[in-house]
Amino acid sequence: MLVFERDMVREFAGFAPAETDQTDTTTLAEEAAETATAAAAPGGGVSVIAVESTAREIDSAVVIRGRTEAVRAVDLLAETSGRSVAAPIQKGALVSTGDVLCEIDMGTRAEALAEARARLAEAQANAPTASARVAEAQARLDEAETNLNNTESLASGGFAAETRVIAARAALRTAEAVLAAARGGAASAEAAIEAARSAVANAEREIERTRITAPFDGVLETDTAELGSLLQPGALCARVLDLDPIHLVGFVSEVDIERVEIGAMAGARLSSGREVMGQVTFVSRSADPTTRTFRVEAEVANPDLSIRDGQAAEILVRAAGRMAHLLPQSALTLDDAGSLGVRIAVADGDGDVARFAPVELLRDSPEGVWVAGLPEVARVIVVGQNYVTDGVAIAVTMQEGGS
Template identity: 55%
Template sequence: MRIFSIITALLVCAVIYAVVMERERLVEFANGFRAAPEDTMDADSAENDVEITLEEPEPDLPEGTVSVVVRRSVAEEVDSAVLLRGRTEAARQVEVRSETSGRIISEPIRAGAFVEEGQLLCEIEPGTRAAALAESQARLLEAQARLPEAQAQLPAARARLAEAQASLTAAEIDSNAATRLSESGFASETRAASASATVSAAEAGIESATAGIQAAQAAIQAAQSGISAAEAAVLRAEQEIENLQIFAPFEGLLESDTAELGSLMQPGSLCATVIQLDPIKLVGFVPEAEVDRIEVGATASARLATGQQVAGTVTFLSRSADPQTRTFRVEIAVDNTDLSIRDGQTADILIASPGQMAHLLPSSALTLNDEGLLGLRIVDETNTARFAPVTFLRDTVNGVVLAGLPDIADVIVVGQEFVTDGVPVQPHYQELSQ
């Protein structure tokens, strides 16, 4: 039985070869057995015989022509989306740390608890900070008391200056009179010298009074500086007391226990980690070839590793590429009121982008050229095969959606692997259901 199967297969191959490769000779052979003209046929037998007709021979085709099945495809506008691989990320995450030292006196709050904004997380033992505040306040009162005393010295110094200026004016008048009388011979030179000495003494008195004013002003400035220093000391003491209590900066979940009762805190010691998960962010990284297809405000959806479907809008698109991967960070805000989405989950993200013209074709029509580019074999107006590179958009149950082709293209769907660029083809068209 096996030998008959082999013989049958060989006969089928021979027939296929004769039909495909030796078609012209087969047609010529068949033409030799055409029926005789009607005038030589017997009239009685002509009524019973069936007339044999053969197809007209097809026009001559170039040597090497290959028969292929072609589908005429018309481009249609399809929704487009950018597919990214990303992860979920908390909207905010803060490590709340101590700003002072001391022992914890508050009971710890366990990880996973929900905390409100301003809720007390850790409290540190006050120690002697209240006494330090009282001392600073006392020094402030002392400095404030010095200011009126220094201010009172200024009017007295100004009065002495006015008195010295009046004495100088009187001495200058006496000196001028004594000098004129001495020059006229009505007064002695001794009197003129005495009047000049009085002027010098008055000038010295002015300088002393001016120095007294400056000293009073310096005392006022010193008193004001003392007040400022005392106020700063009070503020430091008050801030030190405020730092004894550590509050939640925003509402969220505790990612760790708060500091344990009795533990010693130092500046920078961790009190707790608080994360905010509503809204949550989807973070992905866009290749530079597709970054122009994404806009802030675009709608997006994602499928988490758990199977959960979520949707949101693009809130951020980086203007600077990562120097290592040459990709751009994109963030999508997603509602997470029930806190069902966790930080760090893997997500397949689809970001909507403007539609584009594309063709829906069977995936079997795809092929590769010698350079390894993905594309299709199409038939041009001269019935010649050409390679056309394409861009793969997405896969569907009806075929693959491809871009990069002309709006109307004759695509080889059967036989594309047997032709290369420039090979003449005989297309047999097929209806396209798109």
């Protein structure tokens, strides 16, 4: 009532409302004028408070939003058909290289292997006979060539008829044909041996396919195939993950990719709050065509497998140190163009003037913010920076405890 019905209360108490309001307005105006006068320095400059800041080298880091990823993950698929005859292994179980995860009924595969081996033995037994036939045909060819040469010599001296020469030449052609046929038979024998060997290898490989084993040490992400289920080629036996070590995967923008190097230390805070350390092992040379970002991987030891595949992570990759100033966050301001920066005191003649200096925000900390872009030593205005513009004369009061 005193606030909203002030005039009525004053009139009831015997005061003159108009004169009192005029007196109050005059008093407020005088107080505002006195405050403005007190803010101005004796020399005419605006009074501000500044700190003297010296640049220091700090470890810079590239911050990446990413996730954890298994170093290896494989879906084990059946390569042959048959009924599963092995008891299933529950997901979450640890497996070692070579452990049998799924086994398919052998069926008639053993008999097929025995038949292939028998055919191989038969083909190998026929090979010497074919080689002997080649040798025999070669001997007959040599004999036919000798007979032809002798007959031609006798015929040239008049001691043999021309018909004997013709017969010798026919015998040579026959020997050549027999040799060619023998060589063809030897080649067929070798081909039969190779075909038999291939059949044996296929039968042995078909038997190997009935046992699906773990390709590396890891953990089962799914149950293995159920006992009695029918597996066809391409059917899933189990999924195996290799989680030690585990990868931290993130995507870095074009602006920061030059600061990330292979071998740099990388730390991460997982979604659970756990912090881990690792080392960068891969930096992509090709950008994602959609996001224009580059894939970065860091490797972290995970002997107890406590870090799971797919956890969200905030990754910090150590980069080269930079010179920066530690300033209170309240010192930051914006210029007319919306650029982030601070106002600094710069000597100009006999006094100081205010200047806007754009900065790059590097890191936030409990003590303040780390910024780059300022001179090595700068007087940064921390009180009154929002009431001055470039070129305005200022009276600087230095605050103790500058950085």
